[in-house]
Amino acid sequence: MRILIDNFTKTFGTTTVIRxxxxxxxxxxxxxxxxxxxxxxxxxxxxxxxIHRMNGGRLLFGDRDVTTVSSQDRNVxxxxxxxxxxxxxxxxxxxxxxxxxRKESKADIDAKVREMAKLVHIEDLMERKPAQLSGxxxxxxxxxxxxIRKPDVLLLDEPLANLDAKLRLEMRSEIRRIQQExxxxxxxxxxxxxxxxxxxxxxxxxxxxxIVQLSSPSEMYNEPASAFVAGFMxxxxxxxxxxxxxxxxxxxxQSSIVLPLPESSRPASPASRVKLGVxxxxxxxxxxxxxxxxxxxxxxxxxxxxxxxxxxxxxxxRSIQSSGPLHKLGDTVRWGVDHSRVLAFxxxxxxx
Amino acid sequence: xxxxxxxxxxxxxxxxxxxxxVIMYAYLVIDTFTVxxxxxxxxxxxxxxxxxxxxxxxxxxxxxxxxxxxxxFLFAGGTMLIVLMTSATAGYALSRLRxxxxxFMLAGLIMLHAFPTVTLIISVFLILQIxxxxxxxxxxxxxxAALDLPxxxxxxxxxxxxxxxxxxxxxxQDGASRFTVWWRLILPQIQPGLAALGIFxxxxxxxxxILPQVLAPGANAxxxxxxxxxxxxxxxxxxxxxxxxxxxxxxxxxxxxxxxFNKKLMNIYGGGTKG
Numbered sequence: 001m002r003i004l005i006d007n008f009t010k011t012f013g014t015t016t017v018i019r020x021x022x023x024x025x026x027x028x029x030x031x032x033x034x035x036x037x038x039x040x041x042x043x044x045x046x047x048x049x050x051i052h053r054m055n056g057g058r059l060l061f062g063d064r065d066v067t068t069v070s071s072q073d074r075n076v077x078x079x080x081x082x083x084x085x086x087x088x089x090x091x092x093x094x095x096x097x098x099x100x101x102r103k104e105s106k107a108d109i110d111a112k113v114r115e116m117a118k119l120v121h122i123e124d125l126m127e128r129k130p131a132q133l134s135g136x137x138x139x140x141x142x143x144x145x146x147x148i149r150k151p152d153v154l155l156l157d158e159p160l161a162n163l164d165a166k167l168r169l170e171m172r173s174e175i176r177r178i179q180q181e182x183x184x185x186x187x188x189x190x191x192x193x194x195x196x197x198x199x200x201x202x203x204x205x206x207x208x209x210x211i212v213q214l215s216s217p218s219e220m221y222n223e224p225a226s227a228f229v230a231g232f233m234x235x236x237x238x239x240x241x242x243x244x245x246x247x248x249x250x251x252x253x254q255s256s257i258v259l260p261l262p263e264s265s266r267p268a269s270p271a272s273r274v275k276l277g278v279x280x281x282x283x284x285x286x287x288x289x290x291x292x293x294x295x296x297x298x299x300x301x302x303x304x305x306x307x308x309x310x311x312x313x314x315x316x317x318r319s320i321q322s323s324g325p326l327h328k329l330g331d332t333v334r335w336g337v338d339h340s341r342v343l344a345f346x347x348x349x350x351x352x
Numbered sequence: 353x354x355x356x357x358x359x360x361x362x363x364x365x366x367x368x369x370x371x372x373x374v375i376m377y378a379y380l381v382i383d384t385f386t387v388x389x390x391x392x393x394x395x396x397x398x399x400x401x402x403x404x405x406x407x408x409x410x411x412x413x414x415x416x417x418x419x420x421x422x423x424x425f426l427f428a429g430g431t432m433l434i435v436l437m438t439s440a441t442a443g444y445a446l447s448r449l450r451x452x453x454x455x456f457m458l459a460g461l462i463m464l465h466a467f468p469t470v471t472l473i474i475s476v477f478l479i480l481q482i483x484x485x486x487x488x489x490x491x492x493x494x495x496x497a498a499l500d501l502p503x504x505x506x507x508x509x510x511x512x513x514x515x516x517x518x519x520x521x522x523x524x525q526d527g528a529s530r531f532t533v534w535w536r537l538i539l540p541q542i543q544p545g546l547a548a549l550g551i552f553x554x555x556x557x558x559x560x561x562i563l564p565q566v567l568a569p570g571a572n573a574x575x576x577x578x579x580x581x582x583x584x585x586x587x588x589x590x591x592x593x594x595x596x597x598x599x600x601x602x603x604x605x606x607x608x609x610x611x612x613f614n615k616k617l618m619n620i621y622g623g624g625t626k627g
Contacts, residue, residue: 051524072529080518149526
């Protein structure tokens with residue numbers, strides 16, 4: 001079902017957390033609300049499920065205006081960060097609780113719960129109490145409970161935050177599989193850009209109560225709208241170089257290094273200040289525009305090696321290389337920047 | 353095995369130290385069933401003479417033991433019910449609802465708890481007389497419950513604080529009303545606290561003497577403690593074995609309750625739910 005958040009405003013006391021936010025989520029889409037803590041993403045989620053009242057704007061599920069409808073009547077499924085399973089009920093009772101509240105017949109409940117358990121692969125755990133389940137299993141139960149009444153929208157609040165690294169990888173693809181099999185519209189709230197990129201069709205990146213950019217994961221990575229987005233997306237993160245425009249090039253601050261500006265960006269006015277963003281994969285030995293620096297940090301990640309290269313003005317460029325660690329700490333290297341893939345931002349952080 | 357072996361000396365030491373208590377209790381029981389001369393350590397022949405108050409009709413002007421027992425159960429049970437119902441709801445409100453004067457009430461609760469019963473008894477006496485509840489069981493029940501409530505509400509608030517609020521939100525999302533959420537999802541989480549508080553207030557009321565003595569001394573509303581006092585006063589010749597027997601009879605329910613529920617009672621100090 002299509003979800004439309006229209007001009008949503010939320011205030012707590014005198015502070016406005018979110019102002020005039022508009023977000024249109026297509027039917028069957030999985031959308032990530034991504035942002036640092038305190039950016040308003042959870043507030044948005046709670047407004048959609050009805051826990052927070054909206055101070056302004058409208059909320060539409062399909063054509064139905066649910067702005068003032070109570071949580072109970074909204075038909076929203078929520079998976080909380082700590083799963084919020086009911087500790088005194090076993091798995092079957094947990095999953096069937098929403099149906100029992102609706103007073104469905106016992107046979108109906110039984111059939112639906114079995115079917116849902118099959119979908120999330122917990123058929124053998126029905127008699128267990130939540131305390132007897134692993135984190136991943138608890139997550140599956142929480143998903144089943146959220147999905148059992150066929151909600152209009154599924155909300156996931158940091159669903160992977162409480163899992164260890166290996167389970168996180170597994171549940172990432174599991175949640176996506178379940179979402180695609182049921183064809184449900186889903187909103188994922190997360191501060192982890194890897195989660196957002198790997199699980200979602202589109203990402204809405206938020207900062208200070210505003211949606212800064214809304215696009216597909218690859219577009220967001222390759223064409224970030226601002227330095228904030230560029231800095232948020234990508235791991236290891238992008239590195240920034242400050243400089244002043246000289247013709248079609250950029251002279252880095254307090255140095256003799258001159259780098260060409262990317263052709264794709266709008267020509268900056270002469271002598272204006274520009275911030276260049278260079279992702280680690282575009283700072284490589286074989287690239288043409290060489291920059292000299294000293295290796296100040298090496299991180300061996302197994303398949304790849306990450307180098308921090310400190311330039312003569314103290315700025316740091318990161319390079320990620322698939323070959324083994326060929327260089328030592330303190331080595332002076334001359335590696336190149338791929339200027340066609342460099343991102344240029346103006347002083348306010350907007351993309352040029 | 354080694355662990356048990358190591359703790360053996362500790363057990364022996366503790367046993368020796370508590371031996372005087374155990375012996376006293378043993379003789380309390382033995383004395384009521386035997387004809388034993390005071391000061392003698394050897395029990396005399398078996399008799400039920402000391403327990404005669406259970407089946408003999410009450411002396412004129414005195415309440416019957418069974419009426420007093422029923423009254424005590426009503427008094428303790430009624431107090432427990434009021435304390436449980438009020439604490440369960442008030443504790444929830446203080447823990448979860450954003451209401452005016454919340455912090456004032458929290459501080460006030462602690463203050464109320466600080467008043468000893470005796471300091472209030474004259475004013476309570478006057479109030480009960482004015483509203484016509486003097487010398488009634490309902491009157492003492494209300495007073496006893498009121499005195500238990502500050503602690504009860506405070507303890508229940510602590511238990512509610514330990515229930516994650518996500519459980520409540522999940523329940524609301526699952527379509528349950530606020531009342532259903534409280535009744536079916538939250539109350540089961542604080543059930544250990546409720547059990548402990550219930551037993552606690554029952555026992556407190558069971559052993560209460562001052563309040564019933566002052567506020568409901570008449571034969572109609574007499575509870576066991578007051579009954580005992582009346583018996584002691586009416587005997588011209590002090591029959592200590594009779595007092596002992598009544599005392600033992602009075603203690604029995606308490607002992608039974610402790611034996612059954614001692615694990616639950618511990619919860620009140622442990623606080624909160626197990627994961």
